[in-house]
Amino acid sequence: MEEKKKKRSSAKTLQTAREAGYFGKKMLARTRSAVEAGQPVGWAMVEWWLGATIAKAMGVEMVFPENYGAFCAASRTAEANLDYSESDGFPSTLCGYARNCLGYTRRLKENGFVIPADATGGGMPKPDFLLACGAACDARYKWFQALGRYLDVPVWLLEFPQTGSREYFLPGNKEENIRFMVGELRSFVSFLESLLGRKMDWDALAERLDILFKTHALAHAVDRLRLAVPSPAMSTDFWALMIPHLYLPDDPETLAFYGRVYDEVKYKVDHNIGAVPNERYRMMFAELPPWHTLGFFDEVAERHGVAFAFESWNYHVPPPLPAGEKEGIGDPLELIARYSYHKFHHGADAGVKYGVDPIIFTAPYLEYVQDYRIDGLMCHPLVSCRPATYTLMHLRNVLLEKFKVPSVVVEGDIVDMRVFNEEEAHAKMDAFIETMDYHRELRRKEGLNW
Amino acid sequence: MAVLAGLDVGSLLAKAVILDEAEGILAHSVRLVAGNFQTAARDVLNAALDNCGLTAGTVASLGTTGLGAGFVNGPSLRNTEISCQARGVHYLLPRAGSVIEIGDQSTRVIRLTGQGKVADCVISDKCAMGSGRVLQVIARVLRITLEEMGGLSQEATRPVSFSTGCSVFVETEVISRIAEGAGVADIVGGLHRAMAVKIGGMADKARLEGDIAAAGGGACDPGLVKMLEKVIGQKVLVVDRPLLTGAVGAALMAAESRGRG
Numbered sequence: 001m002e003e004k005k006k007k008r009s010s011a012k013t014l015q016t017a018r019e020a021g022y023f024g025k026k027m028l029a030r031t032r033s034a035v036e037a038g039q040p041v042g043w044a045m046v047e048w049w050l051g052a053t054i055a056k057a058m059g060v061e062m063v064f065p066e067n068y069g070a071f072c073a074a075s076r077t078a079e080a081n082l083d084y085s086e087s088d089g090f091p092s093t094l095c096g097y098a099r100n101c102l103g104y105t106r107r108l109k110e111n112g113f114v115i116p117a118d119a120t121g122g123g124m125p126k127p128d129f130l131l132a133c134g135a136a137c138d139a140r141y142k143w144f145q146a147l148g149r150y151l152d153v154p155v156w157l158l159e160f161p162q163t164g165s166r167e168y169f170l171p172g173n174k175e176e177n178i179r180f181m182v183g184e185l186r187s188f189v190s191f192l193e194s195l196l197g198r199k200m201d202w203d204a205l206a207e208r209l210d211i212l213f214k215t216h217a218l219a220h221a222v223d224r225l226r227l228a229v230p231s232p233a234m235s236t237d238f239w240a241l242m243i244p245h246l247y248l249p250d251d252p253e254t255l256a257f258y259g260r261v262y263d264e265v266k267y268k269v270d271h272n273i274g275a276v277p278n279e280r281y282r283m284m285f286a287e288l289p290p291w292h293t294l295g296f297f298d299e300v301a302e303r304h305g306v307a308f309a310f311e312s313w314n315y316h317v318p319p320p321l322p323a324g325e326k327e328g329i330g331d332p333l334e335l336i337a338r339y340s341y342h343k344f345h346h347g348a349d350a351g352v353k354y355g356v357d358p359i360i361f362t363a364p365y366l367e368y369v370q371d372y373r374i375d376g377l378m379c380h381p382l383v384s385c386r387p388a389t390y391t392l393m394h395l396r397n398v399l400l401e402k403f404k405v406p407s408v409v410v411e412g413d414i415v416d417m418r419v420f421n422e423e424e425a426h427a428k429m430d431a432f433i434e435t436m437d438y439h440r441e442l443r444r445k446e447g448l449n450w
Numbered sequence: 451m452a453v454l455a456g457l458d459v460g461s462l463l464a465k466a467v468i469l470d471e472a473e474g475i476l477a478h479s480v481r482l483v484a485g486n487f488q489t490a491a492r493d494v495l496n497a498a499l500d501n502c503g504l505t506a507g508t509v510a511s512l513g514t515t516g517l518g519a520g521f522v523n524g525p526s527l528r529n530t531e532i533s534c535q536a537r538g539v540h541y542l543l544p545r546a547g548s549v550i551e552i553g554d555q556s557t558r559v560i561r562l563t564g565q566g567k568v569a570d571c572v573i574s575d576k577c578a579m580g581s582g583r584v585l586q587v588i589a590r591v592l593r594i595t596l597e598e599m600g601g602l603s604q605e606a607t608r609p610v611s612f613s614t615g616c617s618v619f620v621e622t623e624v625i626s627r628i629a630e631g632a633g634v635a636d637i638v639g640g641l642h643r644a645m646a647v648k649i650g651g652m653a654d655k656a657r658l659e660g661d662i663a664a665a666g667g668g669a670c671d672p673g674l675v676k677m678l679e680k681v682i683g684q685k686v687l688v689v690d691r692p693l694l695t696g697a698v699g700a701a702l703m704a705a706e707s708r709g710r711g
Contacts, residue, residue, distance in 0.1 A: 393655075406569075406570055409572070411575060424573070427530045427531065427532065428532070428571075428573065430529070430530035430532075430533070431530045431532035431533050431536075431568045431571060432568075434533060434536075434563075434567040434568040435567075435568050435569060435570055435571070437567070438563045438567060438568070438569050439569075
């Protein structure tokens with residue numbers, strides 16, 4: 001059994017990627033230490049650097065239940081939490097991250113808010129507040145509210161306007177959205193000041209933001225290094241490396257770590273070292289991965305010479321903010337608002353150019369596919385996730401029509417491995433190799449340059 | 451003489467073909483798996499060889515495919531069902547541009563390249579409703595044979611409309627409809643329509659092109675094929691010996707690999 005479990009986790013091709021799991025464990029450990037020291041702790045949804053950075057600048061240790069869900073799935077310990085949430089009435093079609101969190105929190109409550117001894121990664125301690133976010137996903141509006149069944153702590157929701165491709169360019173639209181977001185952040189600061197009984201430390205926030213931007217600049221540079229053929233890294237490397245840049249980008253240790261990531265990837269590019277020996281195909285993955293079976297990608301690489309060269313818009317840092325947009329912004333809240341808004345809208349030009357909506361989960365891929373010379377897309381529709389699924393068939397059609405890049409669809413879930421059929425996934429990939437060969441020829445005939 | 455052999459070991463049936471590159475299919479055999487892939491694979495291959503008076507020593511290459519392909523003893527080259535179906539249909543019906551293969555466990559809709567390779571494909575999701583399995587389940591409930599279904603379906607005057615897309619619930623619903631007095635022909639007609647709508651959706655997704663060929667066990671059911679034609683709005687050509695397409699493709703792919711090797 002142990003042998004089987006080992007086989008399913010990814011070996012990763014970068015040394016730094018193998019080390020990145022440390023940051024997830026560190027995050028969990030810091031929150032537990034904070035509770036012991038009487039310091040405040042919060043649980044946050046992924047909110048693309050809006051609120052958690054602010055909370056941390058006020059001395060709150062933050063942990064992310066979505067990351068915890070991925071951690072539980074990757075270590076194949078999520079099923080007990082999933083079952084426990086289902087036995088309390090939550091349907092199996094709810095978000096896998098939410099069900100894992102609800103099951104875990106139910107156990108936490110029933111244990112008198114003492115973390116169960118067998119909790120994965122040492123567990124998440126009871127929070128003092130919950131930070132929700134309206135970005136990307138409708139299910140997330142209700143998930144933290146539903147935690148009220150087990151936790152009697154305040155929930156703060158940060159709204160996040162996401163506009164369509166053409167709407168993005170409407171006169172005044174962007175600035176109005178930024179003003180709205182700054183207002184949201186200001187209210188959040190007031191909430192925290194009231195909850196914690198202390199004033200915002202603006203210097204600490206500015207310092208954290210400075211580190212965040214430096215970390216993200218490196219993360220983006222790494223993404224651009226991955227344009228190289230052969231691909232110096234795989235998606236499985238990225239999914240490990242994203243933990244520090246998504247959850248702890250404002251930590252000096254993350255910044256130092258990303259310096260090492262950059263150096264490692266740069267070395268591989270400079271010396272023409274591919275992640276996959278004899279790379280034959282370059283694929284892209286959309287959108288949220290099957291955390292429980294990442295070894296699948298290693299096997300596909302081994303069998304067919306497939307490098308998963310790029311992936312998951314959701315988790316990538318955006319291109320750096322245009323210099324003009326940063327200049328003269330003295331208010332760190334406005335800088336945060338502009339940057340997070342930029343993350344969700346940097347694909348607007350591509351959205352308009354190719355006539356696609358929504359920008360998120362769709363438009364950026366139209367640029368990636370050309371930049372990274374992609375032969376095929378692996379779509380991973382999730383039984384339990386509408387936002388990461390409903391765009392996939394649209395994206396599949398657009399990539400085929402505009403770029404003659406085919407897709408293979410493999411159904412599954414982020415956390416629930418019971419709905420992922422690995423044999424079937426391999427059978428589909430085996431046949432997809434011929435499909436990529438055929439479309440490569442079509443692209444050549446149409447004058448597309450990859 | 452050296453021949454090519456292909457084995458398609460499915461969940462219900464094991465199929466073997468013996469192929470001569472110049473003369474085409476020399477012999478074949480089909481038998482029930484009956485819960486033992488290894489025995490079924492061995493016996494069906496031996497039976498096919500017996501049928502053309504050859505021995506295992508004359509087999510230059512053996513290609514395998516199907517759910518039970520991993521249980522085949524001896525040297526062989528295993529390939530995915532999708533690619534084998536594509537090759538097999540192209541070999542048996544070269545004019546086909548697309549394939550609908552309705553197997554026991556799943557249905558595959560494949561768009562072909564001019565060389566019989568996979569230009570695109572869609573596989574039914576984890577649901578028996580779009581596969582041949584549901585035909586067996588309902589045939590058992592109605593106490594009719596699979597062979598009878600095709601004719602009955604075409605006699606339907608008021609095909610039953612099922613309120614569910616799930617084979618488990620369809621089984622329950624069929625029992626209720628029988629109790630309500632619905633005729634067997636209308637029930638089978640309704641079932642075929644429900645399956646055809648599901649498979650038609652896959653065909654849309656795969657953007658089928660050219661002549662459409664049907665293969666697999668489902669293609670042996672003329673009622674289902676007729677209903678597919680209605681839903682898709684195009685003639686569906688049934689491949690000659692539709693159960694053998696996977697085995698033929700497996701034999702051809704093994705030969706291709708041998709040629710490359």
